[in-house]
Amino acid sequence: MDDIADKLGISKKTIYAEIPSKEILIERVLTAHLRQDEEEVNQIILTSSNALDEILGISRHVLQFLMMINPVLIYDLKKYYPECWSLVENQHFTFIRDLIYNNVVRGINEKLYREDLDPMIIAKLYITLSNTMVNPEIFPVTQFDLLNILKQIQRYHLHGIVSDDGRKILSSISFDKS
DSSP states (O other): OHHHHHHHTSOHHHHHHHOOOHHHHHHHHHHHHHHHHHHHHHHHHHHOSSHHHHHHHHHHHHHHHHHHSOHHHHHHHHHHOHHHHHHIIIIIHHHHHHHHHHHHHHHHHTTSBOTTOOHHHHHHHHHHHHHHHTOTTTSOTTTOOHHHHHHHHHHHHHHHHBOHHHHHHHTTOOGGGO
16 A cells, blocks of 8 residues: 555555555456456457457457466465455456357357357366466466466367367467467
8 A cells, every 4th residue: 555655646544535445445456457358358259250269369368468467466366365356256257257158159150169069068167277277286386387378278278179160270370479
């Protein structure tokens, strides 16, 4: 709070008059970020040409975000502000689950994804992988690069769901440029 007050050129008392605690400040900032992120992702969906273009556009969006944050931030949020982290788990992961579900349905309809997929199972598996990605017991930040983990998850996911037509498109895409 001292740093914020200094940066804004106001007293901590002024901040606390508007925001009663650090937890509420973190919750408000997190809620605003999640809302903005969801708006940006919805714009990607609206402008994508097909399901593969959509999921790759969303992946690029997530990669840009991850390049800007310190992985320790996620750990600290989970450890010191579990109620705020529950916003991410409950609200944002539900958004992502629905997004992946709809993407799989779209991909099946466009014949880019395999017809034998169960979209809800695929969406839940994707969320599970996303949660695993930020679990420091599985991927310690000192040993694994978060961006590389995300790229590997994306490769794994897409190669598991694309049809032959989707594979043709996917083979022309470089994940390292994402």
